[in-house]
Amino acid sequence: MNRLFSSVRVGRTTLSNRLVMAPMTRSRADYAGVPGDLAARYYAERASVGLIVTEGTQPSDDGQGYLATPGIYTDAHVGGWKKVTSAVHDAGGHVFIQLMHAGRMSHPDNTPHHRQGVAPSAIAPGAPMFTAKGMQDIPAPRALTTAEVRQTVQDFRTSARRAIEAGADGVEIHGANGYLVHQFFAPSANARTDEYGGSIENRARFAIEVTSAVADEIGADRTAIRLSPGTAMWGIDEGAEGPDLCRYLGAELDKLGLAYLHILHHGNEPLLTDIRKLWKQPLILNRPGRSRDQIGADVASGLADLEAYGQMVLANPDFVARLKANAPMNDADRNTFFGGAAQGYVDYPALSA
Template sequence: MKLLSPIQFSRFSLKNRMVMAPMTRSRAGIDGIVGDNVAEYYAQRAGAGLILSEAINISPDAIGSPFTPGLYNDGHIQAWQKVTQAVHDKGGVMVAQLWHTGRVGHSVDRHGHLPAAPSAVAIKSMQHFTSQGVKDFETPRALSLSEIKQTHADYIQAAKNAIAAGFDGVELHMANGYLPQQFFADSSNLRDDEYGGSIANKARFTLEVMQGLIDAVGGDKVGIKISPLHPYADIAFDDPVASYDYLINELNKLDFAFVELMKRSPMFPLLPHYPQDDEIELFGSKIKHTLIAGTGYGRETGEAELEKGIADLVAYGTAFIANPDLPERFELNAPLNQADRNTFFGGGNQSYIDYPRL
């Protein structure tokens, strides 16, 4: 199987082309520090060619959900060192996904402070899980130019912290409606300064952060995740093809390791004016970097995606939650454990580190 064949790109030498997708599991302490169970969870799944960590908050201002991990103080770094060491001891490779939630948060989990975003536009189509239960989203406050510059600095420091914590690289989370995509989307960015208005201005935040990460830790350790047609958290583009064609063209000019291209989740309907095309064919064919395809793949569909020749690797989410030995199961075409969705976002060790291996 091509999925199980090794691949070399940038500084990464991977034993297979199966990527463990980044998945929020909400198992950190309220202080953002991960425990020994998190180290066990990732070490169990070190058979993946590449592990992309759950999204990690780059600063206190980045926090949107309770019990999510951080990477902005010494305690966080020391805790993640145990995780990366456990993964490396099992022969795995692990990249930290850098996260700022922007407006996808609530003041009850931010010491009473409103979330900040490009513009004061609230999410209306859904509610948010908080430590006090499900609540309506609040209207965020708009970031000032000085706060944008500070956020850039927070990303850079978090990337340096990730390397200090033993991660093999970092990935900018520019998908799923979080801060970089909020700057890019027409529905969430109403600014009239250099970060708003034109497609180029709306892309500026992401491109500046990417360049900062490349300069800080080296492009061979940097990736980015994008989700062009996924409308989660009220993200919408007037012309998604024009917007992402511009972004991809600009990213192609930068020297970094990989792009993770997330397809729209089938749980979210395609917006009426969006193209019906397959995202990997529509956007992936334009990407010059090593490409990771993600969302909804199985054994056969993942193999078929690689055979098309556009994607280089395939990311698996839910399947890796329930099957720590997923590559071995694919090799043997063995049955898969079914995931307990009730424990996806929070809980203890049950349905976290106790899924059986073959």
């Protein structure tokens, strides 16, 4: 485990250790999408990890899916995030803002303009979503026109610039978990007949164009992407070509010289090994459900350069100190994951408390 606590270079940033706070939606922004003072405290408390990746942050009105998630495309958003990044930096940490367009995983009641969600194709995910009126079925999205797909690429570019204006060390593009970028990969969500649908190369095109645009805007060494090969949720099915699409993406994105690739791993070990061989920059690995005694194993084996953890960091603001001391961990309270105020957000005790 000692290698976890060694420094590592990620893009233009040197991290003090190889532990990463995984992105986690908390739904505690105001209804204009501005993160508040509690968000600054929440992230700053966890600044001892090498890198914080923030909750998914929408690049546009169309990008919002859930209730009370933050944005990064208005002056007010930038002002709110400046408080967060300043607090993290003052605590000695580093932070990438995750850019997340929800695509079809959206409900009109949750967005500023109350419009139908947009996606590669007009195919509903077949899932409900929490709204201010309670759980509601997600309606079928509207298919983006080819021109709108290109405009969405520019929305990512603009929001990346705003993230840097807000003081972020970089941005992570959310290409995982059934949201817009991932939807383009899956034939179950993408039935397009233009240059963004059909072949592996076409279904990967949007992700590559978004990543290229962001890298061009803020520098490849401040740009990263998260992928979740094999994820099957909310009607997403990557099909038999899914592993080959991921390999193609890995090879093409590697050419850009990004800060890192973040993989949410679901068990296809041969594919993970292939990605590791294809990817020349730092690789962050997040294995859901990894037990305490497995922490550090992937860095030790060389399969990953960094390891990301979600609920354990959420519930333990002093996660690094607890690992070093072999101290017990707080359990995460699932009832307070989404929405609310301080409870379950900034009230988890540290060892010294």
